[in-house]
Amino acid sequence: MSNHFADRLIEAVKKKGNPICVGLDPRLEQIPSQIKEKALKSGGSPTKAAAEAVLEFNKGIIDVVADLVPVVKPQIAFYEIFGHDGIWAYQETLKYAKSKGLITIADAKRNDIGSTAEAYARAFLGEVELFEGDQEVVMPMFDADSLTVNAYLGWDGIKPFVEEGAKYGKGIFALVKTSNPSGADLQDLELKEGGRIYEVMGGLMDSWGDDHVGESGYSLVGAVVGATYPAQAAELRKIMPKSIFLVPGYGAQGGGAEGVKPCFNKDGLGAIVNSSRGIIFAYEKMEKFDEASYADAAREAVLEMKKDLGSVL
Amino acid sequence: MSNHFADRLIEAVKKKGNPICVGLDPRLEQIPSQIKEKALKSGGSPTKAAAEAVLEFNKGIIDVVADLVPVVKPQIAFYEIFGHDGIWAYQETLKYAKSKGLITIADAKRNDIGSTAEAYARAFLGEVELFEGDQEVVMPMFDADSLTVNAYLGWDGIKPFVEEGAKYGKGIFALVKTSNPSGADLQDLELKEGGRIYEVMGGLMDSWGDDHVGESGYSLVGAVVGATYPAQAAELRKIMPKSIFLVPGYGAQGGGAEGVKPCFNKDGLGAIVNSSRGIIFAYEKMEKFDEASYADAAREAVLEMKKDLGSVL
Numbered sequence: 365m366s367n368h369f370a371d372r373l374i375e376a377v378k379k380k381g382n383p384i385c386v387g388l389d390p391r392l393e394q395i396p397s398q399i400k401e402k403a404l405k406s407g408g409s410p411t412k413a414a415a416e417a418v419l420e421f422n423k424g425i426i427d428v429v430a431d432l433v434p435v436v437k438p439q440i441a442f443y444e445i446f447g448h449d450g451i452w453a454y455q456e457t458l459k460y461a462k463s464k465g466l467i468t469i470a471d472a473k474r475n476d477i478g479s480t481a482e483a484y485a486r487a488f489l490g491e492v493e494l495f496e497g498d499q500e501v502v503m504p505m506f507d508a509d510s511l512t513v514n515a516y517l518g519w520d521g522i523k524p525f526v527e528e529g530a531k532y533g534k535g536i537f538a539l540v541k542t543s544n545p546s547g548a549d550l551q552d553l554e555l556k557e558g559g560r561i562y563e564v565m566g567g568l569m570d571s572w573g574d575d576h577v578g579e580s581g582y583s584l585v586g587a588v589v590g591a592t593y594p595a596q597a598a599e600l601r602k603i604m605p606k607s608i609f610l611v612p613g614y615g616a617q618g619g620g621a622e623g624v625k626p627c628f629n630k631d632g633l634g635a636i637v638n639s640s641r642g643i644i645f646a647y648e649k650m651e652k653f654d655e656a657s658y659a660d661a662a663r664e665a666v667l668e669m670k671k672d673l674g675s676v677l
Numbered sequence: 678m679s680n681h682f683a684d685r686l687i688e689a690v691k692k693k694g695n696p697i698c699v700g701l702d703p704r705l706e707q708i709p710s711q712i713k714e715k716a717l718k719s720g721g722s723p724t725k726a727a728a729e730a731v732l733e734f735n736k737g738i739i740d741v742v743a744d745l746v747p748v749v750k751p752q753i754a755f756y757e758i759f760g761h762d763g764i765w766a767y768q769e770t771l772k773y774a775k776s777k778g779l780i781t782i783a784d785a786k787r788n789d790i791g792s793t794a795e796a797y798a799r800a801f802l803g804e805v806e807l808f809e810g811d812q813e814v815v816m817p818m819f820d821a822d823s824l825t826v827n828a829y830l831g832w833d834g835i836k837p838f839v840e841e842g843a844k845y846g847k848g849i850f851a852l853v854k855t856s857n858p859s860g861a862d863l864q865d866l867e868l869k870e871g872g873r874i875y876e877v878m879g880g881l882m883d884s885w886g887d888d889h890v891g892e893s894g895y896s897l898v899g900a901v902v903g904a905t906y907p908a909q910a911a912e913l914r915k916i917m918p919k920s921i922f923l924v925p926g927y928g929a930q931g932g933g934a935e936g937v938k939p940c941f942n943k944d945g946l947g948a949i950v951n952s953s954r955g956i957i958f959a960y961e962k963m964e965k966f967d968e969a970s971y972a973d974a975a976r977e978a979v980l981e982m983k984k985d986l987g988s989v990l
Contacts, residue, residue, distance in 0.1 A: 389793070391792070392807065392808070393806075393809070400808060404808065404812055410807045410808065410814040410816070411807070411818075413807075413808075414807050414808070439789075439793055441787075441789060441793045441794075441796040441797045441800070442793070442796055444764075444796070444797065444800050445796045445797075445799060445800040445805050445818060446805070446807075446818070447764065447765075447768055447800070447818045447819065448761045448762070448764040448765040448767075448768060449761070451757075451760065451761040451764045452760075452761040454761075455760055455761060473787075473788050473789060473827075474754075474786075475786050475788070475827055475852075476752075476754060476786060477855065477856075477857040477860075478857065479704070480702070480752055480754045480755070481754075483754035483755055483757070483758045484754045484757065484758075486758060487754070487757050487758040487760070492758050492759070493706075494705065494723045494724070494726075494727050494759075495705070495713060495717065495723065495726075495727070496706070499717055501723040503723070505724075505758060505759070505760050506760065514786075514788055514827050514829055515829075515863070516827055516828075516829045516852055516855075516863060516864070517852070517855050517857060517859070517860055518855075518857065518859035518860050518861065518862030518863055518864070519859040519862055520857040520858065520859040520860070521857070521859075539788075539829055539830070542790065542829075542830050542831075543790075544790040544791065544830060544831065544833040544834070545833065546830070546831035546832040546833040546834075547790075547830055547831050547833070548831065549831030549832055549881060550828065550829060550831055550874070550877065550878065550881070551829070551831070553868050553869075553870070553874075553877065554868065554869040554870070555866050555867065555868055555869060556866075556867040556868060556869050557866070557867070561863070561866075561874065564863065564866065565863065568862060568863070
């Protein structure tokens with residue numbers, strides 16, 4: 365089997381029979397109280413207790429979705445908010461998801477240039493070299509399968525991620541057309557040479573992926589394209605046929621199954637659809653579940669989403 | 678004294694008599710061997726040893742520059758590369774710099790929307806609420822004075838940072854015109870309505886800062902404008918007169934004192950100039966210093982930079 369990121373992802377989507385990505389955005393205030401109580405009793409600092417609660421919550425979700433979905437996407441802001449303890453929970457979450465056979469997307473939207481971008485790329489996708497000589501240690505750090513990035517800085521800012529991706533069978537998803545209303549502030553402006561900024565960004569991603577296409581026909585350079593703008597998604601699908609789209613905005617942000625349809629190619633592949641709150645905190649919306657059965661609620665929400673997406677794909 | 682971020686920063690620049698920002702980018706391979714040896718002997722994991730080495734190195738730099746410069750800017754990639762241990766060193770570095778009276782810029786180029794951007798804003802600039810009721814804890818987390826951000830996502834992605842900034846006397850620096858060659862891939866494209874993308878981005882920052890101008894006349898919404906493009910910096914200075922520019926690219930990236938001059942307003946204020954490697958690893962370039970005297974070399978490099986900038990300002 366190919367170790368190319370896109371091939372691994374497409375294979376996982378086919379195997380699970382759906383393109384669902386579960387967003388692990390564990391807002392502490394929505395985590396069931398019994399998990400928080402237990403974490404608080406373990407005697408660590410408040411941030412360590414928060415990190416432990418987040419990790420236990422995530423493990424509960426991962427356990428019930430691992431056989432159903434191909435991908436999970438922990439959003440790092442909800443971990444970083446607890447400082448280094450939160451980052452510990454982030455690393456452990458990625459590790460646990462991997463141990464359950466899931467493909468991981470580190471949603472961190474990293475961006476910088478030169479050796480700084482290289483440091484991020486090594487940390488998230490590659491390996492890190494520590495110390496020298498007899499004391500040298502080479503180890504993966506976050507060891508995510510892929511990372512979201514922001515390409516405002518141009519090719520310099522993306523190249524290190526593409527290089528690490530090619531070396532380690534990993535991938536990236538660059539922001540192209542985001543799901544939020546004011547994404548249009550910049551992304552929708554028209555250029556003198558024709559087209560809008562998001563279309564130019566899409567074209568750049570397509571060309572940056574040219575040398576990194578797997579057997580599946582997809583490249584390791586993916587794109588973030590919101591479910592809330594289906595017409596624009598359809599245009600982008602033409603501009604960047606070999607990029608896998610990571611599609612946020614389904615569910616909580618108002619994008620439905622019809623909205624995500626244009627993100628897919630005619631082969632029914634080429635996109636993964638993320639849902640965060642709508643799955644992990646489904647227990648808050650579903651009458652038959654309570655806090656203690658949050659994982660069962662998440663599983664049911666995944667099955668509903670699978671059915672919903674299946675109706676249009 | 679005003680607690681507004683821009684006022685605090687301008688005051689600090691006046692007090693120290695220079696606009697220098699020392700970039701704390703502690704690449705492990707360039708940290709003096711005696712510091713690494715000591716950290717390795719302390720018995721922690723390799724990542725903990727790396728984090729301890731980074732922190733000790735930074736403290737050595739901070740101790741010798743605190744009386745000379747107004748600002749330090751740790752770049753988070755060089756900490757995140759050691760996982761949660763690195764983030765511990767990042768938090769401790771910010772805390773130590775603050776204890777020495779320095780203004781801090783968390784260089785993390787964060788970007789996201791809605792509650793995700795809020796989580797970043799609270800973590801870096803504001804306060805974090807943990808748990809509820811009797812167990813509630815409200816605490817600052819990174820407690821930086823300011824944060825670099827990327828505004829590709831539009832106002833939704835910037836508003837939470839501006840709001841936390843206004844509440845806590847903190848600020849942001851948004852990427853406008855970056856110092857790297859391929860920044861032009863996107864930033865220099867011409868728009869149908871006139872102007873280039875970086876100019877539009879500059880105009881957005883200027884307007885987003887309108888409601889947040891301090892007594893100094895500067896707003897809490899600053900901009901990253903590279904020293905390597907002086908002509909563009911001059912244009913941007915006109916477009917965004919009340920934004921403080923954070924200017925990378927001086928020294929190692931090839932921008933000299935003449936290049937940074939257009940980043941300043943006629944009052945000689947309105948910009949801070951960053952140097953990272955050129956200061957913290959000055960010992961590698963200066964014959965009269967060795968590893969053990971890396972801090973002395975850094976101090977001399979700051980004094981040289983002060984003189985160089987003074988010749989044009």
